[in-house]
Amino acid sequence: MTKAQDLLLKSARWKPWEYALWLLALAAPWLLSSHALIINEIAIVALFALSLDLILGYTGIVSLGHAAFFGMGAYSAALFAKLVMPDPLVGLLVALLASAVLGAICSATILRGSDLTRLMVTLGAGLILMELANQFDWLTGGADGLQGVVMGPLLGRFEFDLSGRTAACYSLGVLLLVFVLARHFVNSPFGATLKAIRDNRLRAMAIGIPVSRHLAVVYTAAAALAGAAGALLAQTTGFASLDVFEFHRSADVMLILVIGGAGWLYGGVIGAIVFKLMQDAISSITPEYWTFWIGLFLVLLVLVGRERLIRPWTWWGRA
């Protein structure tokens, strides 16, 4: 292997700590069995953050409407289970496809314009979807949410129980599968063209990259994965409400990427762990004012910088 090839393949290789991390994650529902519910939530939010990272971190498309696809996935899975069949894996696939179709349609809105334009367009698309879900109450249950979603056992064997262990294993399994695929995706020639588009769209065109097509593909893929995250939530909680489309979901997931770091697949995972644990811990101490502390943390994180914040010994040195 030549030096150039070795350098290029370096980032695609799995490191030992990654194997350890995933083994630990998959063992978590047993090691921390009383916390299976929050593990499930973290896995879902991590998947959602990973999907946003593909477009935000890797491609440079800012979005404040990513919850549109999360919500689409949640309602698709819940409706499929209620109206067609209760198998979770088939439901997951259906939700993934439905969100991908919505993503492909919405991708036409993000091809042009500046970051601000995209923020507004994605925000608008998210609000439209939420209002549609509200209006079609004969189908979605409207403001009351979609109730009576009963899921069948996973793989025909594992029932979703109250302890949440099956749910946590299911969500972690899907997260790992998506993570492995996404890792291939970002380290491929296609992934490199996305970074090129993010860095310099004019030059990306000038080296023969069909920029619009690549943007549409990644936006569709990200929408599908966000839909999968939404589907996991609906399937593991047996419920879908308008909350899945809410603006705070889009904002939270962006916040998670800010915490964990965008343009790095583990950023979404780490951000999700930190955010969810903080939310859980702070809201149990002060249920009314937990957003104050999250806000303070965010301000500190951005002003001080992630690198410095996790290295306290550098706080009193020279900047």
Place this chain on the structure above:
Amino acid sequence: MTDAVLSAQNLVMRFGGITATNKVTLDLRKGARHALIGPNGAGKTTLINLLTGVLQPTEGAISLDGQDITRLAPYQRVRRGLVRTFQINQLFDTLTPLQTLAMTLSQQQGLGGKWWQALGARRDVTERCEQLLEQFHLSAVMDQQTRVLAYGKRRLLEIAIALACEPRVLLLDEPVAGVPAGEREELLQTVAALPAEVSILLIEHDMDLVFSFATRMTVLVNGTVLVEGEPAEIAKDSRVKAVYLGHGDEINDAIAVAGAGASSTAGPPQGGTAPSGGSAAPALSASADPGAVASVGAHTDA
């Protein structure tokens, strides 16, 4: 012209009331070393933007190998072998030169849409990368982020990317602009060593480079072709000297001649009364000496 690989016919580009390109006709022959010169604001970069599809012409047609490409998107033109560099570096700052070239070569080989294979998995791609890095003196910095590279290295990478696109026609937009003296020689060597089979259109203010490189020249003034010919003819042409040295009456005469037949929006060229591209004027007069012109043949043979 029958052997023209790239041909522009009566190109017009208007931005509102301003005509930036006015009935420009230009033929680039196969294997050409063709220079496009003119004062700042003459419309050289606009012409390159039209040829590469960044801008759509208001009127006129562009053909590549006899096929009309006027309405093709930039990336489709690149696939047909029409590639450019930029006057101001347009690089991928967070990628390394190695990643940049590997990605460009992969795209060229139709691997750009593949997502299940790692960048660099293909041996032929990485070997060509190494060749290009060597050729453009970038091997030592191949694993550094592009944004931290010295200006001269960035300039070299700018041209290396274009070459990684495997061009048949290469449009070089001021390749040595802003390059410090210490790094200049490296860049000039690489420009001189570009493959002979690639047809090149060079935009440049540096007349030493233009006259040592080009076998044919087109002078653009105020969006219009003032004159086209061999370097020796151009060097002697009084209208060209007027444009560069800036004698007001002669400039207007020159524009009037150039604009005859084309409905020029006229007026003196931007920067016309003072020599535009400050260094260009003395360089042109120096290059007009027969020795400099005679060196053209030697360089193109190399």
